[in-house]
Amino acid sequence: MDIKKTYSISELAKEFDVTTRSVRFYEDQGLLHPTRRGQTRIFSSKDRVRLKLILRGKRMGFSLSETKELFDLWDETLSGNEKQLLLMLNTLANKREQLEQQKNDIAQAEMEMDTAEARCREALAELQKKKRQQEKAKKEEPESMEQK
Amino acid sequence: MDIKKTYSISELAKEFDVTTRSVRFYEDQGLLHPTRRGQTRIFSSKDRVRLKLILRGKRMGFSLSETKELFDLWDETLSGNEKQLLLMLNTLANKREQLEQQKNDIAQAEMEMDTAEARCREALAELQKKKRQQEKAKKEEPESMEQK
DNA sequence: AAAAAACTTTACGTTTACGTAAACTTTATC
DNA sequence: GATAAAGTTTACGTAAACGTAAAGTTTTTT
Numbered sequence: 001m002d003i004k005k006t007y008s009i010s011e012l013a014k015e016f017d018v019t020t021r022s023v024r025f026y027e028d029q030g031l032l033h034p035t036r037r038g039q040t041r042i043f044s045s046k047d048r049v050r051l052k053l054i055l056r057g058k059r060m061g062f063s064l065s066e067t068k069e070l071f072d073l074w075d076e077t078l079s080g081n082e083k084q085l086l087l088m089l090n091t092l093a094n095k096r097e098q099l100e101q102q103k104n105d106i107a108q109a110e111m112e113m114d115t116a117e118a119r120c121r122e123a124l125a126e127l128q129k130k131k132r133q134q135e136k137a138k139k140e141e142p143e144s145m146e147q148k
Numbered sequence: 149m150d151i152k153k154t155y156s157i158s159e160l161a162k163e164f165d166v167t168t169r170s171v172r173f174y175e176d177q178g179l180l181h182p183t184r185r186g187q188t189r190i191f192s193s194k195d196r197v198r199l200k201l202i203l204r205g206k207r208m209g210f211s212l213s214e215t216k217e218l219f220d221l222w223d224e225t226l227s228g229n230e231k232q233l234l235l236m237l238n239t240l241a242n243k244r245e246q247l248e249q250q251k252n253d254i255a256q257a258e259m260e261m262d263t264a265e266a267r268c269r270e271a272l273a274e275l276q277k278k279k280r281q282q283e284k285a286k287k288e289e290p291e292s293m294e295q296k
Numbered sequence: 297a298a299a300a301a302a303c304t305t306t307a308c309g310t311t312t313a314c315g316t317a318a319a320c321t322t323t324a325t326c
Numbered sequence: 327g328a329t330a331a332a333g334t335t336t337a338c339g340t341a342a343a344c345g346t347a348a349a350g351t352t353t354t355t356t
Binding site for chain 2: 059085089099
């Protein structure tokens with residue numbers, strides 16, 4: 001259970017560091033389903049979880065409509081007929097493949113960053129060696145500028 | 149070393165399954181730098197590598213301008229003054245943090261998919277148990293429909 | 297109760313990453 | 327040498343994901 005039962009739009013916006021505009025947009029697109037007290041939106045902890053999922057999805061490169069599809073599919077799955085369940089299992093398998101691809105991409109990127117960093121450090125070491133040599137040269141012939 | 153020295157636009161497009169429009173757009177945005185024979189673009193294997201990086205970046209949720217910044221930064225880094233080298237090391241560290249975040253996101257997603265899949269399978273098992281019971285009932289009282 | 301703060305809808309604007317079409321040139325094929 | 331194939335530029339169009347502003351309502355604070 002989450003700490004609280006309901007949330008205002010600005011509470012959620014603040015907590016997840018998004019604008020209220022975004023939250024309203026997500027509702028507009030059917031990703032969140034706040035109830036109303038009068039005109040005012042009241043978000044449940046389910047909405048809160050979904051907002052968290054939306055944002056994680058974004059960080060993982062998912063579009064809002066992809067995320068929405070997952071939400072919808074999951075909701076239908078809960079209603080529980082066999083076709084829906086199988087469809088969900090299928091979708092899950094596909095997503096797993098995507099995640100595998102992403103893990104590969106990340107691993108590759110990390111390797112390349114390792115070599116990039118190594119090269120940087122080598123180049124830096126080179127530069128600093130040069131510097132030290134120059135300083136040494138200065139100390140050994142400090143009058144070299146005056147002599148002309 | 150890559151197999152070939154130069155590539156036409158459609159060769160690259162085909163190899164990486166993007167449109168020529170996209171490739172031209174990437175050039176337009178300064179991410180690729182083909183030379184020309186007359187009007188025609190000629191891509192080097194460096195361009196090919198960069199195209200690969202662009203696409204991987206996209207899969208990882210990077211925008212084109214983020215990727216371009218990295219490219220530019222790297223090019224300047226190669227020219228090798230100290231400030232650039234330190235800046236690059238800094239940037240690399242930041243990117244590593246991003247990757248860590250993404251790995252966390254993926255791990256979370258995988259866990260949730262595990263539990264989702266488990267629930268699906270349970271629900272399926274339930275449904276199939278019911279089904280079997282119904283069939284059993286039919287066999288034991290096959291005349292139940294006729295008797296009325 | 298007056299002012300400030302938070303919320304609402306409506307609607308036009310903006311950026312990113314291309315799609316699509318037109319009109320033209322260059323290169324390859326028959 | 328005609329024609330098809332591949333390439334080019336120019337330019338308008340589009341979907342996604344909000345930003346921003348206006349104009350009004352509701353709630354809270356003083």
